[in-house]
Amino acid sequence: MSALLELRDVALIRGGRLLFEGVSLSLEPGGSAIISGPNGVGKSSLMRVAAGLLRATVGEVKRHSPAALADEAAALDERLTLGRALAFWARLDSVRAEAGMEPMGIAHLANVPVRMLSTGQRKRATLARVIVSGAPLWLLDEPANGLDAEGQERLTAAMAAHRSRGGAVLAATHQPIGLESAATLALGAA
Amino acid sequence: MTALILRELRLAASGGTALLPLIFFLLVATLFPFAVGPDRPLLARTGGGALWMAALLAALLPVDRLVEPDRAGGVLDQLALRGVNEEAVAVAKLIGHWLSFGPPLMLAAIPAAALMKLPREVLLRVEIGLLVGTPGLTALTLMVGALTAGLRGTGAMAGLLMLPLAVPILIFGAGMIEQGFETGAIKLLGAVSLLLIAAAPFATGAAIRACRD
Numbered sequence: 001m002s003a004l005l006e007l008r009d010v011a012l013i014r015g016g017r018l019l020f021e022g023v024s025l026s027l028e029p030g031g032s033a034i035i036s037g038p039n040g041v042g043k044s045s046l047m048r049v050a051a052g053l054l055r056a057t058v059g060e061v062k063r064h065s066p067a068a069l070a071d072e073a074a075a076l077d078e079r080l081t082l083g084r085a086l087a088f089w090a091r092l093d094s095v096r097a098e099a100g101m102e103p104m105g106i107a108h109l110a111n112v113p114v115r116m117l118s119t120g121q122r123k124r125a126t127l128a129r130v131i132v133s134g135a136p137l138w139l140l141d142e143p144a145n146g147l148d149a150e151g152q153e154r155l156t157a158a159m160a161a162h163r164s165r166g167g168a169v170l171a172a173t174h175q176p177i178g179l180e181s182a183a184t185l186a187l188g189a190a
Numbered sequence: 191m192t193a194l195i196l197r198e199l200r201l202a203a204s205g206g207t208a209l210l211p212l213i214f215f216l217l218v219a220t221l222f223p224f225a226v227g228p229d230r231p232l233l234a235r236t237g238g239g240a241l242w243m244a245a246l247l248a249a250l251l252p253v254d255r256l257v258e259p260d261r262a263g264g265v266l267d268q269l270a271l272r273g274v275n276e277e278a279v280a281v282a283k284l285i286g287h288w289l290s291f292g293p294p295l296m297l298a299a300i301p302a303a304a305l306m307k308l309p310r311e312v313l314l315r316v317e318i319g320l321l322v323g324t325p326g327l328t329a330l331t332l333m334v335g336a337l338t339a340g341l342r343g344t345g346a347m348a349g350l351l352m353l354p355l356a357v358p359i360l361i362f363g364a365g366m367i368e369q370g371f372e373t374g375a376i377k378l379l380g381a382v383s384l385l386l387i388a389a390a391p392f393a394t395g396a397a398i399r400a401c402r403d
Binding site: 066067068069071075080088089091092129 | 271
């Protein structure tokens with residue numbers, strides 16, 4: 001099977017500073033990789049390069065499937081209820097939002113306005129958007145930030161289910177998030 | 191595309207974004223007679239121009255709410271990931287924002303004209319002018335909003351960028367009131383408006399892409 005995401009010798013310069021270079025990565029269906037490294041080393045930037053939102057200064061980035069990104073920005077309209085805010089994205093993805101709220105345990109919050117949600121609940125909503133998106137490639141930037149133990153378990157289960165269906169997960173994180181047999185990509189180690 | 195336009199309308203309706211420029215417009219129309227005095231012929235002669243000034247400044251008000259919240263909230267990134275290109279986002283914003291700004295402003299111009307004791311034919315010229323000119327104003331607001339997204343203290347900056355560019359709209363819009371439909375003012379107003387509308391998707395799209403770096 002062909003890879004969902006390929007990075008070959010990618011380097012990125014931002015604001016006149018070399019963040020990383022020589023990063024290569026290949027994610028097969030069912031595969032996963034964890035980007036680790038100290039703060040400021042460019043984990044989030046690499047994530048955005050993989051998502052196609054930033055252009056790599058050098059190197060090749062190939063995405064062979066749609067990608068879903070969960071980063072620190074929830075991208076949910078603050079004034080809407082959570083259900084309707086997620087439904088906007090679900091409609092663009094031609095899916096039903098409920099299918100993502102259930103696995104993250106936020107179905108009971110559907111009628112709560114987004115601005116009233118806590119950090120952890122927001123994170124769950126962001127992950128719910130990724131889960132329901134139907135994109136084979138998940139790009140998760142610090143997915144476990146703000147999640148409680150139960151939320152982390154749900155995240156782990158969702159990632160495992162996604163991989164068993166042939167999806168791939170690329171995560172940037174400091175903490176163990178229960179990705180089994182994931183390749184590790186250490187930035188700033190050299 | 192429809193979903194994006196509907197979203198713009200919903201945002202405008204829910205946050206008072208649509209209401210604020212209208213209140214501002216009516217406020218200026220209320221204050222103007224106090225400033226120049228209740229002289230009916232003078233008001234009738236200057237009132238139309240004052241309405242255009244008010245419309246211009248009202249168009250400036252929502253400039254920081256058009257693009258910046260979507261950039262900061264990650265909405266623009268999520269749309270890009272779904273393959274919606276930035277120009278399409280700009281077109282949706284242009285249509286959605288005009289619908290929440292142009293027609294309500296034209297409605298508000300009726301009581302505003304009454305406050306200034308404008309004759310009926312002047313009101314008609316103002317209304318036609320607003321119909322032709324507000325899409326251009328909206329396009330300008332959108333471009334400036336995208337250019338200043340991600341910067342701090344954008345309010346004054348946006349005004350400095352936008353108001354000089356809005357001068358042609360003001361000249362032809364107000365010129366049309368004085369001289370009526372026989373002169374070329376309305377055609378030139380239309381031309382300026384079309385030019386701004388044509389440029390807006392590309393300028394806005396490029397600005398959105400540029401602020402990702």
